[in-house]
Amino acid sequence: MSNLSQNQRGWTRARVATAFLVLTAAIACGLSIYSSASSLTGLSRTGFSVLFLPLLLSLVLAFLLDPPVTQLEKFFSRTGSIFIVYVLSLGLAFLAALWLTPHWQGFWDNMGTDFPRYTTRVIESVQNVVAALHDRFPVIESYNFPMKIRSWAEQLMAAMLAETPQSALKVGGLMIIVPLFTFFFLRDGRKIIRACVALSPNRYFEMVRDLSYLISRQLSHFVRGRILEALIVGMVITVGLSFTDIRYAPLLGIFAGVTNLIPYIGPIIGMVPGILIAFVDLGVSGQFWWIVILYILIAQVLIDNFILIPILISRVSNLHPLLVFFAIIVGGKLYGIIGMIIGVPIVSVIKITLLEVRTYRRTFRLPESALESDRPH
Amino acid sequence: MDPLWNNIFRKKLDEDSLAHFLKHLPIFLELSSRALTMLENVVHIRNYNANETVFEENDPGSGMYMIRSGMVKIYARDQNGTEHELATLSPGDFFGETTLTAPAPRSASARTMENTELVGLFRADILELAEKHPAVSSSILLGLTRVVSERLQAASLEIRRLQNQAGGHISPENVET
Structure with missing residues (x-):
């Protein structure tokens, strides 16, 4: 008690001033450290986004x-x-x-004339549908669907035209950097992993080594499986489309293959341009229905779901559809279309890692828990 | 010859090299020099301080350790937590080899007694090696099998001797191998 009163008596003006100064200095230091740290994280983020x-x-x-x-x-x-x-x-x-190259060139040459034709045709049919709907639901008059579609399509076209030179530059850069990086990853990948594993403390070294092996094995299976799946689906669609009179069959096949990397949503996005072009160019004919059946029944249900996914993709990496949507939305927000494609694999990678750690923990007790239960009570 | 040049061109002292150490372990006695070089690239060299735990009983076991220098104590704990020393190992000895091929919890604990350098060989390394160089990995595994079977044989002989000593007090069903 006496101690406390002494302390209370000790609060002279000089002391209050010192305390005030110290507090102010501390806050200023904190703020400056915080701001420099955030600029550091900003710098590293910029650097990382390039890489x-x-x-x-x-x-x-x-x-x-x-x-x-x-x-x-x-x-x-x-x-x-x-x-x-x-x-x-x-x-x-x-x-x-x-x-x-010839296909791509033809596509690029015809793009200027074809794209407006496709949009006009789609808008016409939408107009028909809207007119038919209008008879039953007069409310929708206020929404101008055709105009919205037209402006959206024009925006898309403008964006594609503007993006192409930029992305060509990017792709050119990637074509030099990626093979170089790949070479070093292939040659020194094991050494890099070994060096990282060697950093772990002695007590956990054995477990880290085992986990790194299990995780990298699962990951390589997953990546190879996904790419092979996309490749086969793309080839099936290219071959199937080449039986019809549809133009750009190889490009549509490649598009379907690439979008097939995104589960659930990808195949739907992948079939939109093909079915649209078939609808406009071929009309609702036998060939149109063949293309629809090819996209949905043959490529997706038969080849992908019944044959490829059970063989290539382990059930470990299956994600809940909701998680897939989250990954696509966040990926799209962060890195655009590429983000949408790689968002899902990245989430799968995280899931695989977590699952491997969990199975490992189940198979053996972790050192800490073993120590705790061994300790005399 | 000038001693300076002598030093540059001479290889690292043979007795100091990791390959030399591995070659003289009973497991790797029959390995070719090519296999030894590959083995050298997959093992892990770890340095321990005195009184550092290498592994505890019931830890997930995934490989074996060879002692390059220092001393290691192998012990088990009873229910009261008292340690019972099972063995003291010195350079050239190895331990934990039973979990190299079959994942199993450690059956005893190991702790260093002085500053120790251990060479670890783990299941993941063997499996990776088996993918690339099946012949080399099979000769390593053959050496391991030979040592493990020798120890198993010695153990079963010891069990029979103890059984005879006990004069039939222990029935064979009660003996755990």
Whole structure:
């Protein structure tokens, strides 16, 4: 008690002033540290966003090319096998480009005339539907659907035209950076993982080593499975479309394959341009229905759901549809269309990691819990 | 020759190299030099202080440790938490080899007694090696199997000797191997 009263008596003016000064200085220091820290995180975020896409693409490529490199490694050195795989895949890419270039050129040349034609045709049919609906629900008169579709389509066209040179530049940059990164990931990937694992403390080293192996195995299965699935679906659609008179069959096939990387929503987005073009060019004919059946029944239900997904994709990486929507929305917000495509795989990767850790914990008790239960009570 | 040049061109002292250490372990006695170089690239060198826990009983076990320098105590705890020493291991000894191929909880605890350098070989490394170089990994696993079977044989002989000593007091069903 006496101590307290002494303290109370000790609050002289000088002390109050000092306390005030110290507090002010502390707050100022805190604020300055906070602001510099946030500018640091801002800097690192900018740096990271530049590296994000090339790093991700190189990792995916490294996962894809690792099995053939490992197979060749039985006969050649690691670097030699990587070079052989590189030469082979460059040849394949060159052939694919040779086959695709005329289609792409035709698409680009006709785009200016075709795109307005497609939109006009769609708007016409929407107008018909709206007119039919208007008879029953007079309220919808106030919504101008056709105008909205027209402005939306024009915006899309303008965006595509404006984005193309930019994205061509980006793609050009990526074509140099990604093979370089991939080479190093392929050659030194194991060493990089080993170095990271070696950082863990002695007590947890064994567990970290085991987990890193399990997780990287699951991840490579997942990435390879997804890419193979997209490739096969794209090929099936290309082949199926080439039986009809539809134009741009290879491009539509590639589009369907790429969008197939997004679960649930991707296939629907992938079939929209194909069905739209078929509807406008071929009318509601036998070929149109064949294309619809090809997209929905053959590619999606038969090939993808019944054959590919059970074989290639383990149930481990299946995500709840709601989570898929979240991933697509957040990915789209952060990185645009590419974000939409890679959002879902990234969430799957996180899920795989968590699940592996959980199974590991179930199979064995973790060191801490083992220690606690062993301790005498 | 100039000692300076001598030093540069001479390889690292043979006795100091990791390959030399591995070659003289009973598990890897019959490995070719190519296999030894590959083994050298997959093992992990870990440095421990004195009295540091390597693993505890019931920890998830996924590999074996070889002692390059220092001492390791292997012990078990009874229900009261008192430690019972099972063995003291010195350089050249190895432990934990039973969990290398089959995932199982550790059956005893291990702790360093002085500053110790351990060389770890884990299941993940063996599995990765098996993908790329099946022949090398199978010769490593053969060596491991040989050592484990020798120990198993010695253990069963010991059990039989103890059974005879006990004069039939213990029936074979009660013996846990």
